[in-house]
Amino acid sequence: MxxxxxxxxxxxxxxxxxxxxxxxxxxxxxxxxxxxxxxxxxxxxxxxxxxxxxxxxxxxxxxxxxxxxxxxxxxxxxxxxxxxxxxxxxxxxxxxxxxxxxxxxxxxxxxxxxxxxxxxxMRLEVLIDGEESPLRALNEVVIEKNDTGRTVRLALDINDDFFMSYATDGLIVATPTGSTAYSLSARGPIIDPTHKALLLTPVAPHSLFDRSVVLSPDDNLKIEVLPGSNASIALDGHVVSQLEVGQTLSCTAAEKxxxxxxxxxxxxxxxxxxxxxxxxx
Missing domain, CATH: 3.40.50.10330 (Probable inorganic polyphosphate/atp-NAD kinase; domain 1)
Structure with a gap:
């Protein structure tokens, strides 16, 4: 039974x-x-x-x-x-x-x-600055601007090393399963969903470097909101929290x-x- x-x-x-x-x-x-x-x-x-x-x-x-x-x-x-x-x-x-x-x-x-x-x-595990418990997503986590007509500025660290900063409408961290969701509409690559990887795709970035980056599932990402505008956080299409200037979000592969x-x-x-x-x- x-x-x-x-x-x-x-x-x-x-x-x-x-x-x-x-x-x-x-x-x-x-x-x-x-x-x-x-x-x-x-x-x-x-x-x-x-x-x-x-x-x-x-x-x-x-x-x-x-x-x-x-x-x-x-x-x-x-x-x-x-x-x-x-x-x-x-x-x-x-x-x-x-x-x-x-x-x-x-x-x-x-x-x-x-x-x-x-x-x-593979799923994502996301820990928001100031929160005790992590959240998890199957498709993606998106850090996006709050204000129409303005970009949000974000700094990205990979394994505690600064990678770059973005002036963008949003930044998507997707799983291979999520590569056919929001990331695809932002011109990200399609990845077989049984793979394990972190897919980083900016949304309408104001930058010469506007490419998606496929990272190791063992990488630990930290994204900080820089002065200029606050941001919202969406997991699998649902807004779950807000990030103020100086706050961070950490993201890695979930254990389960x-x-x-x-x-x-x-x-x-x-x-x-x-x-x-x-x-x-």
């Missing part, structure tokens, strides 16, 4: 409908299902609701029904406990959500039977990766061809 935790994008009616069907199937198969966030009320199963503080190692599988944003949420909630995450694609891009809705029950049955693999994805469930059907190169409309010849 397995314990399954599910998160549903309640703003997508098709996700709510599929979740209702899956819950019935999970329970009829002899497994336990619990629901995180607003998912329980959306499917009228408040008896299955658990709080985020109740998530722990007792969960055997975490399922996200929605788009990549849903799986980013689930990864954030369960990855510190080593729980594998399965994404069911009810969104648009689908870089992270491998399972199509029509195959949801089949793939879950294959998971219970051990017919799957676990793909480990995200663990994504794979069935060998979502080859990264094939996904790229589909998303960018690349022809076979």
């Amino acid at each position: 397995s314990r399954v935790a599910a998160f549903v994008n309640v703003n997508r009616s098709e996700a709510v409908e599929l979740a209702t069907e899956l819950i019935q199937w999970i329970e009829s198969s002899g497994h336990i299902c619990v629901l995180i966030g607003d998912s329980a009320s959306a499917v009228n199963r408040e008896d299955l609701a658990i709080g985020e503080s109740e998530i722990d190692e007792s969960i055997d599988l975490a399922v996200a029904l929605g788009g990549d944003g849903s799986i980013l949420y689930m990864v954030r909630e369960v990855s510190d406990f080593g729980v594998p995450v399965m994404g069911i694609n009810l969104g648009r891009m689908g870089y992270l959500t491998e399972v199509e809705p029509t195959l949801a029950q089949l793939r879950m049955q294959e998971f219970f039977e051990g017919k799957h693999t676990i793909e480990e994805r 990766p995200a663990r994504l469930v794979s069935f060998g059907s979502n080859n990264f190169h094939r996904v790229l061809k589909e998303k960018f409309g690349l022809s076979d010849r």
Whole structure:
């Protein structure tokens, strides 16, 4: 018997409908299902609701029904406990959500039977000056300007050695998984998501050196806000804090990766061809 935790994008009616069907199937198969966030009320199963503080190692599988944003949420909630995450694609891009809705029950049955693999994805660990506990992200951390029409000035140290300063709209530190997210729109390179690296990409920099830099996953980055303007910090698309002049942010690879469930059907190169409309010849 397995314990399954599910998160549903309640703003997508098709996700709510599929979740209702899956819950019935999970329970009829002899497994336990619990629901995180607003998912329980959306499917009228408040008896299955658990709080985020109740998530722990007792969960055997975490399922996200929605788009990549849903799986980013689930990864954030369960990855510190080593729980594998399965994404069911009810969104648009689908870089992270491998399972199509029509195959949801089949793939879950294959998971219970051990017919799957676990793909480990590097995460970032971020410590903000003045905070005691680090934050973690699967895609990226972004330090960006607060004021429209002005740049933010940032100083970057790599392993306690000064590297350079930026006058820029923002600075992205991404994982290989995040190389197809915000960093890509800022002309950063695409990196196979199973690699381990820190990808540094400036956003509209006022500098002759405007290139992305791919760094070792063992590097420790420290970014300081220089006089002129404050900055905001966003992790995986959500603003989490502010940085005032003189404050710093430290970033390195997280000790525990995200663990994504794979069935060998979502080859990264094939996904790229589909998303960018690349022809076979």
